[in-house]
Amino acid sequence: MPRLEKTGKGTKRPKLDWRFVQRFCSIQKVLFPSWTSQSVLMFGTLLVVTLTEQLIIYQVGVLPSHFYNVLADKDSSGFRSLVGASMVLIILNSTLKSVDQYICNLMYVNWRKTLTESLHSAYFQGRVYYTLNVLREDIDNPDQRISQDAERLCKQMSSMASRLIVSPFTLSYYTYQCFHSTGWIGPASIFGYFLVGTVTNKILMGPIVSTLFEQEKLEGDFRFKHMQIRVNAESAAFFRAGKVEHMRTDRRLQALLWTQKSLINKELWLYIGVNTFDYLGGFLSYIIIAIPIFSGIYDGLTPGELSALISKNAFVCIYLINGFTQLIDLSTTLSDVAGYTHRIEELREVMDDILHKQCDYDPTSGQSYDFDSDFNVHGGPVDTAFVVEHLSYKSPYSDQLLVEDLSMKISQGTHLLVVGNTGTGKTSLLRILNRLWEADSGLVQMTTCFGPRGTLFLPQKPYLTDGTLREQVIYPLKDNYPASGSVDDDRIIRFLELAGVSSLLKRTGGLDEDVDWNWYDVLSPGEMQRLCFARLFYLQPQYAVLDEATSALTEDAEAQLYRTCKQLGMTLVSLGHRSSLEKYHDMQLRLCGGGRWELTKLKGAGWSSDHTEEDV
Known part of the structure; x- marks a missing residue:
């Protein structure tokens, strides 16, 4: 860091000195x-x-x-x-x-x-x-x-x-x-x-x-x-x-x-x-x-x-x-x-x-891993999305471990539900999986590509970019991919209908009409979550990671959206508090706080975990 003088309050103040030069x-x-x-x-x-x-x-x-x-x-x-x-x-x-x-x-x-x-x-x-x-x-x-x-x-x-x-x-x-x-x-x-x-x-x-x-x-x-x-x-x-x-x-x-x-x-x-x-x-x-x-x-x-x-x-x-x-x-x-x-x-x-300082950087070569390079629109199917071995992690703002020694695999066709009280580290687990945070110890490997045909995350707070309705649906693909055409238009309209927000076509004037209002001001929380699901349907990832993605919707709307995800062939990893989510998943990871966790099979199947690496 630059040579700056400290004031009496402990802050650093820049000077007109050699460091400035x-x-x-x-x-x-x-x-x-x-x-x-x-x-x-x-x-x-x-x-x-x-x-x-x-x-x-x-x-x-x-x-x-x-x-x-x-x-x-x-x-x-x-x-x-x-x-x-x-x-x-x-x-x-x-x-x-x-x-x-x-x-x-x-x-x-x-x-x-x-x-x-x-x-x-x-x-x-x-x-x-x-x-x-x-x-x-x-x-x-x-x-x-x-x-x-x-x-x-x-x-x-x-x-x-x-x-x-x-x-x-x-x-x-x-x-x-x-x-x-x-x-x-x-x-x-x-x-x-x-x-x-x-x-x-x-x-x-x-x-x-x-x-x-x-x-x-x-x-x-x-x-x-x-x-x-x-x-x-x-x-x-x-x-x-x-x-x-x-x-x-x-x-x-x-x-x-x-x-x-x-x-x-x-x-x-x-x-x-x-x-x-x-x-x-x-x-x-x-x-x-x-x-x-x-x-x-x-x-x-x-x-x-x-x-x-x-x-x-x-x-x-x-x-x-x-x-x-x-x-x-x-x-x-x-x-x-x-x-x-x-x-x-x-x-x-x-x-x-x-x-x-990020783990993506290789000091021997001086090169860094491109965090966005694995966004792949042509990736093929992969049997396993994540491999987690002896993972322990904590918040960057605390020294207390949220989860300790977690081992599991997230594999195709087996839907995982992550539950736990507030503050036990559910969303933090997704940040670790998505490389936003670094693990305290252990191994986290994302074995699939990120993007369509791979893995996509729906964060807890819906993100709506600026732009047209088409740009909202295809995000985070670039605006010019794929080129607009009747086939792609039909797909977008169909997925808007499946997500229950086809009314947006009339409100915006069409897929490619510029709007002069803020999406966050106009849409209700439920509509924003539905629009994010339309985006998910359009991109059709092999694995969809959903963080409280239906919290603003009714259970009936939630059931419709989850069924559509499964019909499109997605393997789901969901975070939520509702017991109604259990019926759409095969496995449940419960975070108990203090670093403890439990991995169990839902729907009464005979399966248990002894805290070793398992296929989910």
């Missing part, structure tokens, strides 16, 4: 993956445009000195020529500045695409997104870091790009011009001025980075609270909990606003430092110009020539100072960049840490 460089490797990447090409184009722009700016900057000459000599033809040249230079300059901004905007979009897709690639690899949101507490608001912080980082970097890319060239050129005009004292004074400004602003930026980091965390917490209310609005309304949620939401708002005020107070001193150095730069330029004048170097020039020379030298000195002050002005932007860099790279580091 390392993290920033790590992100740049993502944004500029190769010399032929689009970002490199745009960056090169921006360099050419900005250098050309600086050449034009120099010509525009020395125009006043030429005007002094022609006006002092009353040269009307020279004045007309100079006005024409000025108009051309001004048009070129404005055009180049516009192109400069246009390229920066394109870079922002391209950087955001590249960085966000890279974060998505790590986030959705294996079980990382599950572990990050459910099991890990050391990273706040991963959704905000991916969707918002990445966008803001790319926006801030694009706003800095043109000024940073051209700075080495302009500073070198104008340093030479300043030395030519004023001698060594000019550049030395300006470089010393910049050094003092840099050190001062570095000191002032230190507290801002950590406060910005904390502000973004509280922004995510505040947004999450509103999302929580939106998702659970009906449940909260049944409790008449408006006043309570109002109080708790305001509490998060107050914490956010307090941090924002603290950030504003700290930025005040930075703004004072930046603005002071901006205005002092103007006085410094005149002091530098005055030195050769008062020393008598230009005593032989006429007033017109002296005015022209002062104008040219003033432009050179002021532009060199302006080049440095622009870098100092970037202090505020740099503090923002540092804060977002720490948040994004911290997320990347935690995701990498999760991937390496």
Whole structure:
């Protein structure tokens, strides 16, 4: 993990230090993956445009000195020529500045695409997104870091790009011009001025980075609270909990606003430092110009020539100072960049840490098992779905074993019912079987593929994705598989009827009509469970693992759905409390708590278990 300083409260606060440089460089490797990447090409184009722009700016900057000459000599033809040249230079300059901004905007979009897709690639690899949101507490608001912080980082970097890319060239050129005009004292004074400004602003930026980091965390917490209310609005309304949620939401708002005020107070001193150095730069330029004048170097020039020379030298000195002050002005932007860099790279580091700690990772090869790779739509029949040998497991949040030394096989044609009181580890067993949690000891082997023709899980809480009715039914298959057609449409409609939700066709306007409402808001709990069964019928796995999948339905509806599963050839593994489920299963695994369990045969068949490996 990164080197971060701990506060008195035990939290870690990011700094504008070497670790920031390392993290920033790590992100740049993502944004500029190769010399032929689009970002490199745009960056090169921006360099050419900005250098050309600086050449034009120099010509525009020395125009006043030429005007002094022609006006002092009353040269009307020279004045007309100079006005024409000025108009051309001004048009070129404005055009180049516009192109400069246009390229920066394109870079922002391209950087955001590249960085966000890279974060998505790590986030959705294996079980990382599950572990990050459910099991890990050391990273706040991963959704905000991916969707918002990445966008803001790319926006801030694009706003800095043109000024940073051209700075080495302009500073070198104008340093030479300043030395030519004023001698060594000019550049030395300006470089010393910049050094003092840099050190001062570095000191002032230190507290801002950590406060910005904390502000973004509280922004995510505040947004999450509103999302929580939106998702659970009906449940909260049944409790008449408006006043309570109002109080708790305001509490998060107050914490956010307090941090924002603290950030504003700290930025005040930075703004004072930046603005002071901006205005002092103007006085410094005149002091530098005055030195050769008062020393008598230009005593032989006429007033017109002296005015022209002062104008040219003033432009050179002021532009060199302006080049440095622009870098100092970037202090505020740099503090923002540092804060977002720490948040994004911290997320990347935690995701990498999760991937390496998961049992899917092979440290010898450096490769990881793709958690989704065994989703197979063409898998053939397999006689056994799971092999469990001497399995012991517990919750990640507790040290107490839920089940100890469990051995069994889940085989084709033998339906298993898992029962037990709340908290004895029924759903936890499914998490172990599906590799969401790691076992404390023992072996769990999934011998079939995951997906159609293999094994599918129906979780306790129905999951409805965004999209059309067709996309709900075929989930988690990709939207373009299989291609819509009359045969597939007939299958989907038939399974919707078998699940008892054919009325959704009329409510949505058809299988492929986009809906403008949230499925969770419109469907009742029973309808959501029925729709998930329609999904199960469509995918037709060989093994179906059901976690309280009919808890919101009547026993008659439950009987119809279970019969359909069996008619479609599925072997069922069910979790539930209802005694009515027993008639659809052959074996029962009872979790008794304290690590104890009992495996018995239902329907009075003569079968028993002596806690050794058995075929279920």
